[in-house]
Amino acid sequence: MNPTATSTDTALAAATAAARLLPSTTPLIAVAARPGEGPALDDIAVLASFVGSRSADVVLVAERAVQGALAAGADAGSPLPLSDALRPALEAACETLGAGVLDAARTEAAGSAVPADAHLFALEHEGVPQAWFALRMRAEPSATAGFPGVPAQRQSLHVLYDVEMTLTVELGRARLPVRQVLELTPGAVLELDRAAGAPADVMVNGRLIARGEVVVVDEDYGIRITEIVAGEQGVI
Known part of the structure; x- marks a missing residue:
């Protein structure tokens, strides 16, 4: 099996899951970004790291797509931070990677938040990008690294043993x-x-x-x- 193809399929599944949970007023479809496409460098990105059986960095640039949801929260007297508004979409994306822990999300300019080697997807409505999703898979440890004879998946989970979960x-x-x-x-x-x-x-x-x-x-x-x-x- 082609590892690159597998990684691309995984990223597409994550992007599709994120698009479904994004609080946008219009339905969005994940499409691989074409050469030269991407968010503006000064757009606000929400990013987080996922550690588990398959670890990755995930990024969502979707402030414009969720403006309606943010405005509704402000009108109700409970302004919703952008990182909180996008958290469910980030969690949905990471669920496609298997068991693990998603750390606290943070905001950053898209120019520095989107890794150059990440899989980048446009979240489109009727062919027009409304938001962007990026995922960079982290290299998995080899089966002999650290714990000889222990499968790589078990080794990657070993780092989670002391992590507190809610x-x-x-x-x-x-x-x-x-x-x-x-x-x-x-x-x-x-x-x-x-x-x-x-x-x-x-x-x-x-x-x-x-x-x-x-x-x-x-x-x-x-x-x-x-x-x-x-x-x-x-x-x-």
């Missing part, structure tokens, strides 16, 4: 249009998509890893694990 417990979800979200007031009751007494989901970085029941430990809430989730949804 674990959340989800009791249920509700889908609401933006209008209703902005109309929420203290005392409002939201109906969740889960029956009373049903197991709660245990999530890490948005991925389901287990289910359990809510308990009380010394006046604090806790979760007793009743099921470990494996397979496509889980990370185990």
Whole structure:
């Protein structure tokens, strides 16, 4: 298999995932950038590093594409930082790379944020670029480097062992249009998509890893694990 072709396919999958989660007012399609195309050097880029089974640097230049979402947040009295607005799209892109950790996003001028050797994609609407996505895969360690006989994927995950990850417990979800979200007031009751007494989901970085029941430990809430989730949804 051609490694370059594999890397390009991976980058396209990541760009497509980012385009789907970008809070743009128009649907976007990821298209490989043509020679000479790219964001303006002084455009604001949001970038972050992903460390996992396949590590990479990811960049989104999309301030203009998400101006509507940023304006709506400002009108509601809660201005949304650009890095927060683009975070879900960055996370979606990195989910295509497998298990790992995405560090805090930061902003930088596109001229210095987009690596020269990165895969660059235009996120287009009706053939017109509205935003840009770049991904640079990092070299994977060889199977003999550091831990002889240990597969490269296990070695790359070894660096994550001491990384702290945020674990959340989800009791249920509700889908609401933006209008209703902005109309929420203290005392409002939201109906969740889960029956009373049903197991709660245990999530890490948005991925389901287990289910359990809510308990009380010394006046604090806790979760007793009743099921470990494996397979496509889980990370185990």
